[in-house]
Each structure stands twice: as structure tokens, then as C-alpha cells.
Amino acid sequence: MSVKPSSENTVLQKIVRAFRTQPSGVNRSLKLSMGDDAALLRLRSNNEEVLTCDWFLEGTHFLRDKHLPDSIGWKCLARAVSDIAAMGGRPKCFLLSLALPTSHAGTWLVQFLGGLRRASRKLHCPLAGGDTTKRDEILINITVVGEVAADGAVLRSGAKVGDFVYVSGTLGEAEAGLRMVRAARGRIDSKSASLKKHLYPVPRLRLGQWLAEKRIASAMMDLSDGLSSDLPRLCEASEAGARIFASQLPIPILQGGIAKYRANTSQLALHGGDDYELLFTVSREKAKKLPKSFGGVPLTRIGEITPAHKIILVEERGRETALVAGGWDSFRVGPGKK
């Protein structure tokens, strides 16, 4: 990240100031961050590196007038780190590419950086560098660098016929939160507990690392676009299909402002995006030893991997239907609409 001796400086200076006191113990491998052409990172031998990048764009992924900058800062990093969790990795550092209007280079930026900094500390993922520019719209791109033991990453492609399909936590609460935010007039109170899953998701890093290190999961990914969109991706990578039981889906108890969506919990659980829970498969033998929860997060068996290359939803009374993707796909729906 280059520090420029002119007006662009005010944006960069705010970023540098927000991250000046990154705890040195957090990541000793980060040798040089910000202020040069590129960041330098010390490598640990016998490990593999995990690399991911994620768009977080106004109108497409968040709404400027509805989402508080603090939650935008938190979420842009948390969701990118979720891809590292999905491989069983540990985050090492991140790069921030930020484009924003001059009108947002003051208070908005400071609040955005506040949320980003808290996520950075919580997830042990310090800022290593980035790029800034002026733009009418707020554009964010986050690159996260992580590491995993050599040959220790859990891929999407490892599921075998007969494996059980699991998810962590509950599904659909983030989508209910999004609907509440859309329906609200103006900015919503980001401290509302019922919106926590939507505004401040926490990637399942410890769970992902445990499933990888103990070699429990045969395949894994994170649920970002919704079960009905993401499960087909895991199955396609594993050249298999799946049968999912509607009655076994871990449905959240919707409270507070999102309680009005209670009647739709099944649909929210199947198609809602942004949960950042882990979807993983476990062989029948290893499944016997899998606990009901890990670190307070429930682990729920929702179905099994099948040889037929299709996704079947088993509804009440055993009725079987093909599960059709209803989750997030920016090329199918317009920006800001779902």
C-alpha cells in the first residue's frame, strides 16, 4: 500500500492510523505492511498457503443508506476469512482495496475502519496492504492470505457416496436479517441482537481447523449463497449428488424484529445466503465419533451423499423433490435485489 504525499493521503493516513497498533504477537510473520510497493510476509516451511479474494460492493452486497459503516467494515473481512475457514486454514493477513467518494472519506471511513479493525483483531488477521482510489460508489475488495498444513486442506471434491452431510450452526437467520434491513426505513440499529448474524457474521475458523486437522471432514465449503446454491457446488466437485431431509434442517429461533419471518424458516434455511456456516461431509465410520456440537456451535446431520448427480429434498411424508437453487447469484438477479 503506497502512502501518497497529497490528498489521497488523508484516506491512507486514516487507514494507517486505525491499524498502527496491530498486536505484534498476532502475526510475527508479517514483516512489512503498508508504506511500500508491496507487503512482505515471512513463510513457514511445510505449510501451504490459502489465497482468496472477495468483492463487497455497494448495491450488490450492502446498501449505503441502510447498513452502518461499522458493520460493513466487519462483514467485508469476516466473509472473506470464511473462505479460509472452509479450507481448514488459519488467516495470516489481508489486503484492503477501497474505492469511495470524497464525501465518505471522513466519518464514514473512520467508522468503517473501526468495524474492520475489530474483525481484524477478533480473527487474528492483520492488515498487510492494499490500494485506495476515489469513486462515486463504495467498492471494496478483500484478499485474505491464510495457511494450512501441507496436504491438510479440506477441498470441495472429497465427498464419497454414503458420506453424511452436515452443517454448523443454524441456517436462514442472516437472510431474515437482510429482509428486515430492506424493509426498514433508513439505517437500522446495528446493535439489534436479531440482526447480528446478518451484520456481524463470525466465520467458523476453529471448527474448520478442527475438522481439517483431525481429518474428520471428507469435503467442506462455507455457505455464502445459501444451501440450495452451495450444496450443488460441493456435489459437482465431488462428482456425486445428495439427499437432504427438510425435517433435519437446523432452523433458527427467530426473535426480536425478525420474528415475523418465522413462518418462512424452512425456505430461509434452504435458500437464504450469508450464513457463513460450514457445509461438510463425513464418512459413516467417522460420523459415529462426531460430537453434537463444537465450541457451542451445533453440528447437524442433514442428509447424505448419493451416486445420482442430483440434489433431492425429502419433505414431510417422504415426498421427494429436486432441490432448485434459490440462493444468491449476481448474474441471475439485479444488484440489490434478491
Add this chain to the structure above:
Amino acid sequence: MSVKPSSENTVLQKIVRAFRTQPSGVNRSLKLSMGDDAALLRLRSNNEEVLTCDWFLEGTHFLRDKHLPDSIGWKCLARAVSDIAAMGGRPKCFLLSLALPTSHAGTWLVQFLGGLRRASRKLHCPLAGGDTTKRDEILINITVVGEVAADGAVLRSGAKVGDFVYVSGTLGEAEAGLRMVRAARGRIDSKSASLKKHLYPVPRLRLGQWLAEKRIASAMMDLSDGLSSDLPRLCEASEAGARIFASQLPIPILQGGIAKYRANTSQLALHGGDDYELLFTVSREKAKKLPKSFGGVPLTRIGEITPAHKIILVEERGRETALVAGGWDSFRVGPGKK
């Protein structure tokens, strides 16, 4: 980079197809690219990693109706790799974040990927992953991962008072090309030799590596925003100033369509951006052994590092003036204007 089983697929499938035949010999360290939550990279011990990311946005960095998609594809990677060259590093792989309108997901995308792929091969920098989304405007963000020997990177901060200041190649030709493109009606012929520096810049990788490995350069950066903007950054990082001689600036011989800018070569060389040449400093002792050129690229001494924290331009007859930054700063000038 996730491959989605829906309409977003057509974009991703084009990307995957364009990069399917990445030469395996190019980068054996890239273990898993595309098709999972994140990419996996094998680490080489005793090396440090170099990380950089760069925006390349319609209206700000390129013009949709004037720049051919092939040159946009080439340049977005070449300029990001230039940051690796500026540290003395070697590129290992890159991530592509691409947002574009559905109208550009066909021919435009294929041509864009053609230029990107040629740059990827030329620079030995394979595609490792990325993210795609739909957007009204074309947005590109490139992350490049490189490597350098431990403690072998050349930083901006190493210049010492008395060191000579050098630049590679010539300065200002890319800016002349940009002016010609702006003045043209509609798309310009990207095969024009006089536009090569503007449309198809080549980062000085071998030179940067040589200056780093032989420990010749005491400080180094790439010239992306223009000498008058970038030199102050190197001096600020080194807590020093510089004196530059106008008569010594390596001015290009402008031919073809850009010949009409010949009268402005001094100003172009001082303030023009996008040259992606290397700016570096060398101690007086080591300077004695520095060749006049490296691999056909001239190396020109343009001045020296001074203790006073200011940048002085020595013009004809020894008249000294303060060099004021006139290069690219997106927060000072509006998008698409300079």
C-alpha cells in the same frame, strides 16, 4: 474461485477455459487453482512472500469505449506485477476479481481474457483464483503474490544522502499515448507501435531482480503515478530529499501518432504516469560499476539524494525550483480526467 452451477457459470467457464492450459512448468508451486473456496500454494522455505493488489476501474484507469479489451486484460496484470518488480521479487500467481455487465460477458470478456492470458504467460504468473459478479460498470482488482529471498527485498526506505538517483527506460511515452487515446474518436488501433507503452506496459522484472540480488539498489519503487508524484514517496520513506536534473531525464523519441507531443517531452517525463519503469537509488561506490543499460533497457542517472526534505528540479542554466507533484492522484482529480 468458486464455479457456480448457474448463469454466473458462463463468466467463470470462460475464465477457466482461457486459463485451463497454464503451463505446468511455469509454476509448480500452485497446487490448486479455481473450483474451490480458495487457492492453495506451496511455499518455498527461506523466501519471503511479496503481496500487492491494484484497482483497475472503468473511467478511472481505463475507458470502456476507447481501450480495447485485449489491452485492458494485459495492462491490469502487468501494472500489478510491476509492484513485485519494484521489490526485486518474482511473481508466483495472481487472483482476478472481475465485475462486469452481462453485455460484456461475451466477446468483450473473451478478448479481455486473451490479453490477460498473454500477460500471465509472458510474466510467468498463472491465475490462481478470484471472484466474479455482475455490475453496470467494469471493475477489476488484481492481487499478485510474489516471492523474494529472505531480507532480499529492496524497499523505498533505504536511500542514503549522497546516493545517485536512477530510472530505467524512458519517461513520458505512456502519458503521450494516453493523450492520443483521449483525443481519438472511438476505439484506437491497439497495434500502433506508438501506443505500446501506454497499452501494453512490460514490468521491469529482470532488472528489479538483478538490482535486488546483486544488492545494487539501496531503495527502489516503480513509476506508476509519474516521477514528480513518486519520487517524493521514495524520499519521504527514506527521510531525505532529492535534486533532479532536467537535462538528464531520459526523454523518449516520440514517433507515429504521438509525435505531436514532442514539444512537451520534459513535462511528460516529469509528470506523466503509467510508465512502470523502475526508480532506484545506488551508492556512489556501487554506481561506478553500474552498466549504462541492462538487457537493452537504458539506466539513467537523473540526480542525487539530499539531506533537505524537499525535491529540487535543476533546470537549464542551473535554475533551481521545487518540483511539484503533477502526476496521478485519484483523490485530487476526477475519474477519467487528469
